[in-house]
Amino acid sequence: SVYMDAVQAMSGQGGWPMTVFLTPEGVPFYGGTYFPPQPRHGLPSFRQLLGAITETWRTKRDEVERQGSQLLEHVGQIGKLSPSEDDITSEVLADALKGFSSSFDATSGGFGGAPKFPQPMNLDFLVRSAARSNADATPMAETTLGAMSSGGMFDQLAGGFARYSVDATWTVPHFEKMLYDNAQLLRTYARAFAVTDILRFREVAEMTVHWMLSEMRDEAGGFCSSLDADSEGIEGKFYVFELDEVRSVLGDDAGVAIEHFGFTDHGNFEAANIPVYAAEPVEVDALHRARTKLLAHRNGRVRPGTDSKVLTSWNALGAAALAEAGALLGHAEWIGAARETMDFLTSTLIVDGRLMRSYRRAGGGEPQVKHLGCAEDYAFYLEACLALWETTFEVVWLERARWAAGEAIRLFQDEDKGGFFTTGSDAEALVVRPKDLFDNAVPSANSALALELQRLALLTGVSAYEDAAVRAMRVVRDFVGRSPLGFGTMLGAMDFYAHDALEIVIVGEGSGEMVKAVHSHYIPSKVLIAFEHPRSEDAGAIPLLTGRTDPDRPTAYVCRRGACDLPVHDADALLHQIESAM
Structure with missing residues (x-):
C-alpha cells in the first residue's frame, strides 16, 4: 500500500502489476504499473527501464535519495489528515x-x-x-x-x-x-x-x-x-483470429460470426481480429454454434499462464x-x-x-x-x-x-x-x-x-x-x-x-416469495432480515426482530432507523412500500 500510494503520486494512477524501485532503506524513488517486454504504446520496455534506473542510481544518487525522501513525506501526509466537521449530506x-x-x-x-x-x-x-x-x-x-x-x-x-x-x-x-x-x-x-x-x-x-x-x-x-x-511470448496471441482462420473453422456459419464479431481482412489488432460485439445477433442458433466452434478452436492453442x-x-x-x-x-x-x-x-x-x-x-x-x-x-x-x-x-x-x-x-x-x-x-x-x-x-x-x-x-x-x-x-x-x-x-x-437505509424484515412461514421479490431488485441502501420461524434468541442478536418472532402469516416490515410502515403480507405490497421509501 505504501508503494502503491507512491506510484499513484508519481504517475497519477495505480494498479497491478506494480513496479517500484527502492533505496536500500526501502524508500521508493521511481515506479509504475506494467512495463512491456518490448517498447509499446509509448511505454519503455522493462529492460530499457532497468538500464535507465541503473544509470540514474549510479550517476545521480544524491538526487534520487532526495526525491525518495520527498515522495515518502508526501505519502505519509495521507495518514495524517484530520476529519472534517461538516455534515455528510x-x-x-x-x-x-x-x-x-x-x-x-x-x-x-x-x-x-x-x-x-x-x-x-x-x-x-x-x-x-x-x-x-x-x-x-x-x-x-x-x-x-x-x-x-x-x-x-x-x-x-x-x-x-x-x-x-x-x-x-x-x-x-x-x-x-x-x-x-x-x-x-x-x-x-x-x-x-x-x-x-x-x-x-x-x-x-x-x-x-x-x-x-x-x-x-x-x-x-x-x-x-x-x-x-501473453502466450508463447506474444501478447494477445491466444485471443485473436485471422479472417481466413475464421472461415476455415466455421464453414457455413462464418458469415454470422463475421458480422457479429466484427471480423475483417485488415483486423483491429496487428492485422488480426479481437472479437467485438459489432452487431446485434440475428441468427441466434447459428451464432451460438459459431461461438462454440471458435472457443473450441481457441482452447486448442497454448493458453496464457495462470x-x-x-x-x-x-x-x-x-x-x-x-x-x-x-x-x-x-x-x-x-x-x-x-x-x-x-x-x-x-x-x-x-x-x-x-x-x-x-x-x-x-x-x-x-x-x-x-x-x-x-x-x-x-x-x-x-x-x-x-x-x-x-x-x-x-x-x-x-x-x-x-x-x-x-x-x-x-x-x-x-x-x-x-x-x-x-x-x-x-x-x-x-x-x-x-x-x-x-x-x-x-x-x-x-x-x-x-x-x-x-x-x-x-x-x-x-x-x-x-x-x-x-x-x-x-x-x-x-x-x-x-x-x-x-x-x-x-x-x-x-x-x-x-439516505437512511431501509431496514426490511420478513418473517413467517411461506414468506419466500417476498424474499425473492426483494432479492430481484437492486435497493442501494438496505439491510435485509428474513426468518420463516424466528426464535426469541434471534431477536437478542438482531434487535429488529424484537416483537416479530411469532407471526401468524407471512409478514414484512419496511423501517428506517426503527420507525416502520404498516406491516404487509404479499410481495406486491412490499415492493410498493420499498419504492415509495426510496
Whole structure:
C-alpha cells in the first residue's frame, strides 16, 4: 500500500502489476504499473527501464535519495489528515456527480482518454445513483457499461474482462484478466440489469461468472488471481483470429460470426481480429454454434499462464459478488460457490485467530499460507459475510461478520484521526504506517469498511460500528467532491448514510416469495432480515426482530432507523412500500 500510494503520486494512477524501485532503506524513488517486454504504446520496455534506473542510481544518487525522501513525506501526509466537521449530506454526492460528468466520455463511455481502466467502483456508484432515478448518472452508467462489454475489453467468446483498454473505445485490451476486476464488474453488471432491464448486462454477468467458475477456480475452493496477457511470448496471441482462420473453422456459419464479431481482412489488432460485439445477433442458433466452434478452436492453442495465488481480499470480493449477483439474477449455484469460497477462507486463511493474506499450493507440495492480513482483507471478508447473510440468512454469516468487524477495529482503527490503517498493530513496522484512503484497482479498505460497518450496525444494533464508519467517512469528506473518481466506494458509503437505509424484515412461514421479490431488485441502501420461524434468541442478536418472532402469516416490515410502515403480507405490497421509501 505504501508503494502503491507512491506510484499513484508519481504517475497519477495505480494498479497491478506494480513496479517500484527502492533505496536500500526501502524508500521508493521511481515506479509504475506494467512495463512491456518490448517498447509499446509509448511505454519503455522493462529492460530499457532497468538500464535507465541503473544509470540514474549510479550517476545521480544524491538526487534520487532526495526525491525518495520527498515522495515518502508526501505519502505519509495521507495518514495524517484530520476529519472534517461538516455534515455528510446528499449535496456531497451531487457535487461528486458533477465531477464525474466533467470527465465523462459521452461517445465511448468511461472517464478521460486512453488508456481506459474499467473503474468498477465508480460505475457502481453511478448504478447506485441510477437506481434512485438520477438523470445524470443513468446515461453515464448505461453508455460505459454498454461500450465496455461491446469492445475487445470483454472476452466475447468465454466471458471475463481484461484489465484495461489501450485505446479510448475499449477495442484493444491489455489482455491480462484479473480476478478483482471481474468480481467487481460481475456485481455492477448484475445491479445494472436489475435497474435498467438491459438484457445485455445480464448476459455479461452470466458470461463473467462462467469464466470465473470454469477457468479461475482453485481445487481447494478459492479463486486464482489472474491470467497472463501473453502466450508463447506474444501478447494477445491466444485471443485473436485471422479472417481466413475464421472461415476455415466455421464453414457455413462464418458469415454470422463475421458480422457479429466484427471480423475483417485488415483486423483491429496487428492485422488480426479481437472479437467485438459489432452487431446485434440475428441468427441466434447459428451464432451460438459459431461461438462454440471458435472457443473450441481457441482452447486448442497454448493458453496464457495462470497466477495460482489465492488472495483473501480478491476471493472475498468474488464471493460477495457471486452471492449478491446470484440473488439478483436467480442463480442459486452462484450463492453456493460464494459459500464454498468463504468456507475455504475461514477454514484455511484464519490461523490462530488472525486472517492471513495469501494461499498457494505449488507443484503439488504442501499449501503455503503467508502474510498477515491487511485492512482490506478484513473489509472484504466482512462484505462477503454480509452478502451471504442477506442471501442465505444463515446466522453463521452474521457471526463471522461481527468477528471480522471487531478485529478490523481492534487491529487497524486510527483512534486519533479516524479511519483505518492498512497494516495491523501487530504487523512489522514500515517506513510509514499507511492509511488506504483512495480507491485503486480495488476499493480502499476505508471505503469498504465505511459501508459495511454501517450495514452491520443496523443489523446488530451496535452503534460502535456506525461510529467507526462515520469517522472513516469524515477523514475524506472534503476531498470526494474535488476528486470523485478516486472515491467511488466511499461515495457509496456516503450515499448509504445520507439516505437512511431501509431496514426490511420478513418473517413467517411461506414468506419466500417476498424474499425473492426483494432479492430481484437492486435497493442501494438496505439491510435485509428474513426468518420463516424466528426464535426469541434471534431477536437478542438482531434487535429488529424484537416483537416479530411469532407471526401468524407471512409478514414484512419496511423501517428506517426503527420507525416502520404498516406491516404487509404479499410481495406486491412490499415492493410498493420499498419504492415509495426510496
